[in-house]
Amino acid sequence: MSEELIPETPEQETEENEAAEPIKQRKNGLYPGVSDELAENMKSGWADTELRGLEPIAQAEHTAARRAALSARFPGERLVIPAGNLKTRSNDTEYAFRASTEYAYLTGDQTQDGVLVLEPAGDSGHQATIYLLPRSNRENGEFWLDGQGELWVGRRHSLAEAEQLLGIPAKDVREIAAALTEATGPVRNVRGHDASIEAALTDKVTAERDEELRVYLSEARLVKDAFEIAELQKACDATARGFEDVVRSLDKAEATSERFIEGTFFLRARIEGNDIGYGSICAAGPHATTLHWVRNDGAVRSGDLLLLDAGVETNELYTADVTRTLPINGTFSPLQRTIYDAVYEAQEAGIAAVKPGATFRDFHDASQRVLAEKLVAWGLLGDLSVDKVLELGLQRRWTLHGTGHMLGMDVHDCAVARTEAYVDGILEPGVCLTVEPGLYFQADDLTVPEEYRGIGVRIEDDILVTEDGNRNLSDQLPRRADEVEAWMAQLKG
Numbered sequence: 001m002s003e004e005l006i007p008e009t010p011e012q013e014t015e016e017n018e019a020a021e022p023i024k025q026r027k028n029g030l031y032p033g034v035s036d037e038l039a040e041n042m043k044s045g046w047a048d049t050e051l052r053g054l055e056p057i058a059q060a061e062h063t064a065a066r067r068a069a070l071s072a073r074f075p076g077e078r079l080v081i082p083a084g085n086l087k088t089r090s091n092d093t094e095y096a097f098r099a100s101t102e103y104a105y106l107t108g109d110q111t112q113d114g115v116l117v118l119e120p121a122g123d124s125g126h127q128a129t130i131y132l133l134p135r136s137n138r139e140n141g142e143f144w145l146d147g148q149g150e151l152w153v154g155r156r157h158s159l160a161e162a163e164q165l166l167g168i169p170a171k172d173v174r175e176i177a178a179a180l181t182e183a184t185g186p187v188r189n190v191r192g193h194d195a196s197i198e199a200a201l202t203d204k205v206t207a208e209r210d211e212e213l214r215v216y217l218s219e220a221r222l223v224k225d226a227f228e229i230a231e232l233q234k235a236c237d238a239t240a241r242g243f244e245d246v247v248r249s250l251d252k253a254e255a256t257s258e259r260f261i262e263g264t265f266f267l268r269a270r271i272e273g274n275d276i277g278y279g280s281i282c283a284a285g286p287h288a289t290t291l292h293w294v295r296n297d298g299a300v301r302s303g304d305l306l307l308l309d310a311g312v313e314t315n316e317l318y319t320a321d322v323t324r325t326l327p328i329n330g331t332f333s334p335l336q337r338t339i340y341d342a343v344y345e346a347q348e349a350g351i352a353a354v355k356p357g358a359t360f361r362d363f364h365d366a367s368q369r370v371l372a373e374k375l376v377a378w379g380l381l382g383d384l385s386v387d388k389v390l391e392l393g394l395q396r397r398w399t400l401h402g403t404g405h406m407l408g409m410d411v412h413d414c415a416v417a418r419t420e421a422y423v424d425g426i427l428e429p430g431v432c433l434t435v436e437p438g439l440y441f442q443a444d445d446l447t448v449p450e451e452y453r454g455i456g457v458r459i460e461d462d463i464l465v466t467e468d469g470n471r472n473l474s475d476q477l478p479r480r481a482d483e484v485e486a487w488m489a490q491l492k493g
Helices: 010-016 036-041 060-073 101-106 159-166 173-182 195-200 207-220 226-248 252-256 258-272 284-287 334-352 362-376 386-392 479-490
Strands: 078-080 088-090 116-118 126-132 171-172 187-189 281-284 307-309 322-327 432-435 438-441 453-458 462-464 469-472
Touching: 010 159, 010 195, 010 453, 060 116, 060 126, 060 207, 060 226, 078 101, 101 116, 101 207, 116 173, 126 159, 126 173, 159 171, 171 173, 171 307, 173 195, 187 207, 187 462, 226 252, 226 307, 226 322, 226 432, 226 462, 226 479, 252 258, 258 281, 258 307, 281 284, 284 307, 284 438, 284 453, 322 334, 322 453, 322 479, 334 362, 334 432, 334 453, 334 462, 334 479, 362 386, 362 432
Parallel strands: 078 187, 126 171
Antiparallel strands: 078 116, 116 126, 281 307, 307 322, 432 462, 438 453, 462 469
16 A cells, blocks of 8 residues: 655654755745745646536436425524545545435435535425535645645545536535534434534534434335335345355355455445445354354354345445345254254244335234244243243343344434324335344353354345335345255255
């Protein structure tokens, strides 16, 4: 990785060449350590690369509708939604930037430092303006001397180009702090993404009012529009291909570790999408009993199970979230199959409960009942009835987690929605959620027979509520035990 062009200090230059003219005596004050001749040379000789006649992005009409709904919810108030800033990984390197979900949802833009502002506009609702960093200035050296100059990080769209693509008037983001400082009237801001915006609004906002804005934007995503559904399907399709890649490479994973599985899936995510939607769980053997096993540094052994929980995030930031539990050698042992079939039955019951008019909790309750029945039948809960087990929640020692969550631009989408709108809410067409029951027998759990210990099974699919029931967006991947074995045999072929 190249270092930025850092001009030499006067002391460094003098050490290397005592005859050199001290920089502080040069006339050029804009570029200390850079000759006047080089500074002048870098100003000119560049072609005009302005892009004209651009077509709007595919979701422009959808983001416009989302902004209109937001405007109607908060009439007469200034609304500020930042994209966020780069975050330092170490020293002078940064993490890859990922725009805030709220900002990307309302604009379709993903650039760092961007800010969407909806200004009250009387009877017409609001006037939206997107504040962005314009093209690098070639005259003042920003282009090649600034660490975020385009010479270093690549070309960005001009403000005129952004307006064509996004369908929103664009201004220089470097003007936004002053504009907000001088703003009057009620203001709401999505917090936690841009400290400079929050500083400019210190005396104009309240935590309660800002939280109302964040909650609204979370609940607005509960029902997906046509664009979002298509993106989620695209994410599931790519994810299925990633799982196929993993199965084909299991022999190499056995020779290395779970990291080979992680890297294999990541390659598919980067080829077909923006990234993985969350840290991939590539849990082999007893690691499958750890819900969020993301170290992925363990051994992959024939005879064990692999619990792979992974999802591709599309270039528009919609993610799949799929889990399959696979026999590493291609065949379930009798006990592995018994446990797997129990989870499959539980998932089938959960998926059947996903439909318009059902409550969000229904599919969880349906899945948990099946798993409780299995645990009682296996003699793991004494002589208690299934109803008593569910009343006391005793099955949770081995089922551990909720059976699903909303899915969209975040893997746990709509996370700050009100309880009455989400967990206690009613399902309607356009809602997308996961159904993911599991059974996990810890390696040190003395309450189960020894042969159960270290076995973990989860099956997860992404389910869209439709007008007449549901559609499994991730059904490209087999779920029944015999189908899984046949699928793996074909891929390993």
